[in-house]
Each structure stands twice: as structure tokens, then as C-alpha cells.
Amino acid sequence: MTFWEKLAEASRRNQSLLCVGLDPDPARLGGMPVAVFVQAVVEATQDLVCAYKPNLAFFEALGTGGMQTLLEALRGVPARIPVIADAKRGDIASSSRFYAQALFEAYDFDAATVNPYLGHDSVEPFLEYGDRGVFLLCRTSNPGADDVQGLRLKDGRTLFEAVAELANRWNTRGNVGLVVGATWPEDLVRIRALCPELPFLLPGAGAQGADLGQALRAGLDAQGGGVIVSASRQVLYASSGDDFADAARRAALGLRDEINRERDALLARR
């Protein structure tokens, strides 16, 4: 089963376009071990999500045991829920090959985020894993995204529009998606117009303050799908007390249902 099939099945089963980002900050866990915290969040939310997305930075910061901790943290993720490694890797081909091997073989992630700055040959080693998903960074959710991605090209396009069009060209195996911050709904409209077929991973829905309705209106494809809405802090830190897992569940449930309501309302108006 490819990542996309697994994603569609999890999305259908859980009636969800919500991906929970697993970005555990030890300073916010009140002394609880990272793996235990993440396991509890996963247990509390696994019937509400279409995917999980651990950000590797948070595990690498733990030192040499970090990736073992990540595997432990993910132990309770049901096999039917895909896991997207938020890794933002990218290197010259001979090195990217080893990053792809790490993510797709050593850790067996279903998908990964990849940085396009080094060009096609740097991305191709990831794409060669045809059953895995590769989300290219296009328009990231952060305030400084404009510094580089927003630069205006000679032909009138912005850089992120050019990257979106490259993603279409590089998608020879049908396994390319794009990371587009839900924080930029107007840009999302333009990227959807350029890439009607590509799935979008939309971070920024929660703590980063994006408007869900706007993001969905802009991002949904012609079939009313093609988006994964990712939220991390809003779910993980919904409560700083002992009820963090229950609170994470309530936050995830609220987000899932809000996404579904917004989507249904949008589709009803189409």
C-alpha cells in the first residue's frame, strides 16, 4: 500500500483531515519522559487523525538516544495511520540518498518533508521511493517565509510559485506533495491553481493562528480533498496539567470536527 492509499484509508476511517504534529518540548512536559508524553497523546487521538507528523528536530535535540526515543514514542501508532517525518532534509544526490535511506528504510516513515533549494537531483533520491510521500517545502508557515520564498522572479512569478511548478514536473511517480502554510490563504489559492492535483500539507492551523475556513477554501482540490491540516502545539499543550491527554483529545476532536464542518459547508456551496 502506498502512503497515499494509507492516508486516504485513515482519513476515511477516522473521518479526518487532521494531522497531529508530534513536537515534544521537554520544557513543557513537567518532567514526563518525551516518549511517555507522546504515547499518551497518540493513544488519546488515534481515532481522530489521518496522520501523525513528528518533527525530527525535537528528538535530535535529545542527543544520541533521540531517534530511539522517537521510535518508542511512535510505538502505539496503529499500523493503519501513516507517519510523516517532518525532516526538511535535502542535500546533493550522493548524500540525499543516505537521508532517504535513513527516513524510508532505517525508520520506515511513510512520508517525509524535503527542502527543494538544492534542485531536482537533490530531491530525486527521496522520490525514488515510489510508495512513500515526499512533501516539498513550497510556502512555509513562518513569518520570515517571504525573505526567500516570496522573492519575485523575472517572469513575474514568486519563487514559491516556481517551486510549485517544479514540483509538478518532478512528480513523475505521483508521490509529490507540497508544504504550504495555512497562514498564507491567498498564496494557497495561487498554488492550488498551479497544482490542481498535488496533496497539500498545511501547517500553521493551530498555535500559528491561521484561519481554517480560509485555508480550506483555498486549499481543497476539485474533489474536496487533497489537504492535510497539521496542528502541533494546539493539541500537545492543550493543557499543562495532568489532564494533558484528555485535553489533547478534546483539542484534536474540536479541530477535526471544525475542519469537517468548514469543508462540508464549502462543498455545499460549490
Place this chain on the structure above:
Amino acid sequence: MTFWEKLAEASRRNQSLLCVGLDPDPARLGGMPVAVFVQAVVEATQDLVCAYKPNLAFFEALGTGGMQTLLEALRGVPARIPVIADAKRGDIASSSRFYAQALFEAYDFDAATVNPYLGHDSVEPFLEYGDRGVFLLCRTSNPGADDVQGLRLKDGRTLFEAVAELANRWNTRGNVGLVVGATWPEDLVRIRALCPELPFLLPGAGAQGADLGQALRAGLDAQGGGVIVSASRQVLYASSGDDFADAARRAALGLRDEINRERDALLARR
């Protein structure tokens, strides 16, 4: 001591602008453990280099023990030789903070390579470690670098020239360098003109086939310094036999001396 002071001191002591990239491919080690192979190369070359540069991809591909293997591999690096983590990281600020913590605290690397695609706030968490070096990817050495970095902006600059100018602006603590492939000498000239003060890390000198003389002519700063020439495969795999360490030494010695000769000849003509 800052990274740059340590680098200058190692460069002076070893009379070297050569950085050896530590990119061990298990398929080329004839069954030897990765850490043992790297240790032997380090032991054979430590009086010939100004820095070492392990590429994290090769260690991450080893699985959960990969970063422990990297630490073991580096155990014999003298404290006076700086180590540049070729990590090519970059994420939104709240995540980049954890990547920076991983590289500069958990692993205590002296410097790291960082991808600029996400903009200033994504790079700033690395720059805040004022005593560490941050090499921003500008013009990478690979054939596909043009796909994105070579795009022409509305104002006539290429994207990599815009990134070079951003690097100047972001360099408020004096710890920014640039990665510029030695494979693009003409672009190196333009980037040096834009960034007369920034140190350049020049990969591509060995197996990737760059012309050393051209790269140095283009990259050396006004003082005849400001470049680190990086070679990996040409040194690591100089011999596939039992004499690999001796061969690595000969290759490193040859490269170091060739760089010095070319530089001295260039400075004599200035």
C-alpha cells in the same frame, strides 16, 4: 574561542585550507565498522586539515545508533581542529531552535551548514550561538543547483545572489559563512564580489571535479584567505584496499599542498 578563531589557528598550525568531509558509505568500507574507518582517516590526516566536516546523512542512515557512531568516529579529532556538521537543517523558528540545540549543545559541533529557504527567522536560532559558525547554503555544488538557486529575479539577480546579500544582512554577530560549490567558479566570482567579508566553504573540489585554481582565484578574499576547500570521496576512497588510511593521507597531503601552491601563485600575481 569562537569557531572562526579555532579555524584560523588550525589553518595556521597545519598550513592548510583543506577540510576533509567525513561521508562514510558502508558499501565502500569492505565490512569495516564506520567509526573505525573514520577514526583511521582522521588519525592519518589530522596534521593536514583546517577542519573536518561529517555529513550527518551518512550517520543517520545507520539507524538509531548513528549519532553515537558519529561521536565515536570523531573521538580522535584533536580539540584544536574544528568540526563542521554538514546538516543542511532549517525549519520554522520554534523547530530550528531544537535543531540548533542538537547541533551546538547535544553534539557540540563548532559549526553547521543551514538551508536558507525558510528565511531569516528560521536561521536566527542557529546564529544566536555567536561562537559557532553558520554556513548558509548559497550555490551548492550539484548539477541540479540551477533548478532553484539559478532562477532569475525581477531585479536581474539570480536567487543565489539574493541569498548571498541576505547572508550579509543576517550576519549581525559575524558568524555567517556561505556554502558555494567550487564547481561554479564564475558564480563564485559574483558571490565574492557581493560578500567580500564572508568565509566560503567550497565543496566539490575532489570527486565532483572542480578546478582548484579557478575556484581559489574566484573565492579567496582580499587577504588571500576566507575559503575552506572541502573534499570527501577523493580522500576517503583514495584506495579501496587495506592501505586506505595511507592513501587518504597522500590524497589529503596532495590536495593541501596543491591548494597552497595555487594560492601562493595567485597572491604573488596580485
